[in-house]
Amino acid sequence: MFTILPIKGFIDQIDGFFCDGIHAGLKPNGNNDLGFIYSDTPCEVEAVFTKNRFQAAPLKHFQMYEKGFKTNFVLINSKNANAMTGQKGIDDINEVFASLNHDLLNPIMSSTGVIANPLPKEKIIKGANSFNLSAKSGENLSKAIMTTDAYPKTCMYEVKLQDGSSFKIGAVAKGAGMINPNLATMLCFICTDAAIKREDMKELLEANSHSTFNAISVDGDTSTNDTVLLLANKKSNAYDKEAFKEALRLVMHDMAMLMVADGEGAKKAVAFEVVGAKDDKQAEIAAKALSNSLLVKTALFGEDPNFGRIASTIGASQIECDETKLVISYNDVKVYENGVILFDEACEARAAEVLKNSEYKVLCNIGIGEGKFTAYGCDLGYKYVEINADYRT
Structure with missing residues (x-):
């Protein structure tokens, strides 16, 4: 103890x-x-x-x-x-x-x-x-x-x-x-x-x-x-x-x-939690792909719950996945479940409220196995470009 x-x-x-x-x-x-x-x-x-x-x-x-x-x-x-x-x-x-x-x-x-x-x-x-x-x-x-x-x-x-x-x-x-x-x-x-x-x-x-x-x-x-x-x-x-x-x-x-x-110019700190992958390694690949994606990061900056970017990035990571088994949530707000789009006007409004927070979780259940991994990232906005364009000065 x-x-x-x-x-x-x-x-x-x-x-x-x-x-x-x-x-x-x-x-x-x-x-x-x-x-x-x-x-x-x-x-x-x-x-x-x-x-x-x-x-x-x-x-x-x-x-x-x-x-x-x-x-x-x-x-x-x-x-x-x-x-x-x-x-x-x-x-x-x-x-x-x-x-x-x-x-x-x-x-x-x-x-x-x-x-x-x-x-x-x-x-x-x-x-x-x-x-x-x-x-x-x-x-x-x-x-x-x-x-x-x-x-x-x-x-x-x-x-x-x-x-x-x-x-x-x-x-x-x-x-x-x-x-x-x-x-x-x-x-x-x-x-x-x-x-x-x-x-x-x-x-x-x-x-x-x-x-x-x-x-x-x-x-x-x-x-x-x-x-x-x-x-x-x-x-x-x-x-x-x-x-x-x-x-x-x-x-x-x-x-x-x-x-x-404290990511340069960042306003959002986001956990990308991938569960239900074939194994832990595949979960890690998908989670890190999400934390690195520029399209995902810019959507976070714009507080846009565009789950299409989430799904696309998971598919592009080349892990084993099936859109009929995938579940995507922003905190506890499900936007996509087993091939069904839940993203109506009311759902989008709730998801958008989550993205206004400075910290939240994007949860992706692959629905294949027991693999899991959480990667962490942030949004990417105008300030990042300003800082790095002038870095040497």
Whole structure:
């Protein structure tokens, strides 16, 4: 038995973790753009990365360390992705770390921003050398890693175990655009003082990624820098695998849902729940097709309950399906059932009311088997084009 309680605050509330964010001159508007996470005890570390074949220099740098390495420091910059920069991008990271006046163990770098620009290493070195590693400024860090995010993304939980011991787990993340299954243009840093076994870290990260970060889409694009990092300093001496797995799932789900809700220019966060598919894999294919469809997204933006776009997308996904067995609902408003169109004037009005909400569910019962999967997406409107047309400026 265990109890998981949400608590207010940032990752700096976890014993042994410190963080801060500053303005180092990367963002021209004066906002925070450089941050760090530091642990006074070396951390076990595991990560999952983007599936994009052109992984950015920080990801390649991480993977150059020996398997099973520990770290006590993560340096994070926004405004520059250090992607498509070749060997120079990796060399620049090494130069940055060699120039810092802090006592660092296998430091990790994480970057987000514009692709194919050299890392502004002089500004980063100067800024990082001004860090106070005893700072506890989670709010500053959360703002420093933002790019097109409308707001910071954080969460914290305390887990109380049956034997009276407890541990904390929390996260800080960024992500609003280039969000697509196989991670997204997102960075997520999860910190815990749980005494988790090293072999459990990768297993639980990957298990929970499938239904959280790999189940969301804003625009169907997968970035070069996507990173989910789990740092465990084990200072609580408390651990239970099932409790940690559930707490980690909650943290990752919270961060994923905040990213969908903050999709660039988005006003709607929508769950696409597919049930009754031949198997779970076919349900996943259909659900992700719905969350990625531009026609579906624009209908959501227009608050138009055009279920024809839903049905068409399911059919185009090439899963096994039959229109005489299909049921489509917006929340509890059925619009199509087993080949019968229920979409009369009154039904359309009720469905349109659902689509006025900021959050709702599109439920599709394929009527074939027991497979199920839920993907998450958002609407797509004028603001998305405006943000991305002017992204480099």
